[in-house]
Amino acid sequence: MTLHRRLLLSLALVSTTWGLAAPAHAQDKKELVIGATAGSNIEVLRLGIKPLLEKKGYKVKLVEFNDYVQPNLALAQGSLDANFFQHTIYLNRFRQDRQLDIVELVQGPMAPFGIYSKKRRSLAEVKPGDRITLANDPANLAHGLALLADQKLLTLKPGADPIRVTEKDIASNPYQLKLQPIEAAQIPRTLDDVEYAIVNGNFAISSGLKLTEALVLEKTPEHYLLVVAVKGKDREAAWTRDVAEAFHEAAFKTVLDQHFPGYSRPTFLQ
Numbered sequence: 001m002t003l004h005r006r007l008l009l010s011l012a013l014v015s016t017t018w019g020l021a022a023p024a025h026a027q028d029k030k031e032l033v034i035g036a037t038a039g040s041n042i043e044v045l046r047l048g049i050k051p052l053l054e055k056k057g058y059k060v061k062l063v064e065f066n067d068y069v070q071p072n073l074a075l076a077q078g079s080l081d082a083n084f085f086q087h088t089i090y091l092n093r094f095r096q097d098r099q100l101d102i103v104e105l106v107q108g109p110m111a112p113f114g115i116y117s118k119k120r121r122s123l124a125e126v127k128p129g130d131r132i133t134l135a136n137d138p139a140n141l142a143h144g145l146a147l148l149a150d151q152k153l154l155t156l157k158p159g160a161d162p163i164r165v166t167e168k169d170i171a172s173n174p175y176q177l178k179l180q181p182i183e184a185a186q187i188p189r190t191l192d193d194v195e196y197a198i199v200n201g202n203f204a205i206s207s208g209l210k211l212t213e214a215l216v217l218e219k220t221p222e223h224y225l226l227v228v229a230v231k232g233k234d235r236e237a238a239w240t241r242d243v244a245e246a247f248h249e250a251a252f253k254t255v256l257d258q259h260f261p262g263y264s265r266p267t268f269l270q
Helices: 003-026 040-055 070-077 088-098 138-150 184-190 201-206 238-248 250-259
Strands: 031-037 059-065 082-087 102-107 114-116 131-135 170-172 178-182 196-199 226-231
Touching: 031 040, 031 070, 040 059, 040 082, 040 201, 040 238, 040 250, 059 070, 070 082, 070 088, 070 102, 070 226, 082 088, 088 102, 088 138, 088 226, 102 238, 114 201, 131 138, 131 184, 138 196, 178 184, 184 196, 184 201, 196 201, 226 238, 238 250
Parallel strands: 031 059, 031 082, 131 178, 131 196
Antiparallel strands: 082 226, 102 226, 114 196
16 A cells, blocks of 8 residues: 555544544533523522533533523524523514524423412402503513403404414403503512502512412413423534433422422423
């Protein structure tokens, strides 16, 4: 074999070896940045998921958000590896509207929506003109309106898009309720001023409200459970499999039982 041929074969071997090693190196990611909204969502990660990932050798940084737009933008732009704050309907609509390559990885628990009041003891005491605060962001506004419809306080137009329904989609409002959409995180502060407030579960917990204090606590439909989202290119990475497995571990269920009673859960965590 000529020196030239031996040299070519050696270069080819080095190139092949490096090419095989590169993906393996990419799978060795051990530092994760995960975003979540304030309140119970980030606490679920802090108490339940972060310790399990750290046992697997990961260094985990949690980033707290107070809105429902920035966590997905941060994920798509690469400043987050994953986020945990939204349901599948919102995720699918957001990625379509913004043309983002972000996907669902695994379902997780959520503190259910509740209707709270300091002025009424039940929904049976509702009076014409009562004021109700609810979230003003599109996904949670629709969620709140659906909860009011479930409680027969109003009706929605047939065929309304569940992720985009607004006050314009109300078919009837027999009690002439005065709906006051505001930023979700601020809703608990309105309880002294309005008759009813529809509070997102995570913000109810972070403000000191107890789920047991709700006049109505939603039985969360499966499609409204929260999901972990990741970039599409990371869906099959080793670290994403470890994240998904953490949500399935018995130790995580134990944390939920001890620290998050009353939370809605996917079937595998029942």
